[in-house]
Amino acid sequence: MRSLLLVADRAEAVVNSLGLEGRCRIDVVTVPAEPPPPPVSLPTTAYRSILSFGPPDELPLEPGVHVVASLGDDRTRIQLVPGMRPAEALAHLADGLQGWVIELTHGAARPPCPGHPHPMRAGVVDGTAAWTCPARPGHAIAPIG
Numbered sequence: 598m599r600s601l602l603l604v605a606d607r608a609e610a611v612v613n614s615l616g617l618e619g620r621c622r623i624d625v626v627t628v629p630a631e632p633p634p635p636p637v638s639l640p641t642t643a644y645r646s647i648l649s650f651g652p653p654d655e656l657p658l659e660p661g662v663h664v665v666a667s668l669g670d671d672r673t674r675i676q677l678v679p680g681m682r683p684a685e686a687l688a689h690l691a692d693g694l695q696g697w698v699i700e701l702t703h704g705a706a707r708p709p710c711p712g713h714p715h716p717m718r719a720g721v722v723d724g725t726a727a728w729t730c731p732a733r734p735g736h737a738i739a740p741i742g
């Protein structure tokens with residue numbers, strides 16, 4: 598979980614590289630893995646059970662580290678799952694933030710691929726999270742965050 602928090606700390610740098618420097622807010626929510634359930638004891642008296650459903654936003658978050666980026670009323674949440682390798686988690690975070698920024702900007706190529714009209718793609722290259730050219734592997738590589 599600690600390595601995921603270090604990845605989450607780089608969310609602001611990722612957002613900056615996507616052109617939203619200082620314009621959005623980043624919140625990090627950590628949800629620990631659920632503790633084992635307590636031993637079951639049979640009720641000794643009659644009991645009542647209530648099942649209720651709320652809107653999806655109120656459902657408890659799954660275990661992991663959740664990075665929430667907000668810009669005005671627009672919000673996105675990217676979940677980093679326990680067990681993800683740091684480079685994989687960072688590439689996943691960058692991919693999620695990029696999708697959100699491209700949507701916010703109505704399709705701007707961010708981050709731009711040098712000399713190409715498309716944005717770069719987040720991935721893992723040689724064990725490191727990197728932006729790469731989706732059309733010509735090796736054309737452009739830049740570290741993420």
Ligand SMILES: [Zn+2]
Pocket residue numbers: 710711713715730731732733736737
């Ligand atoms: Zn390219």
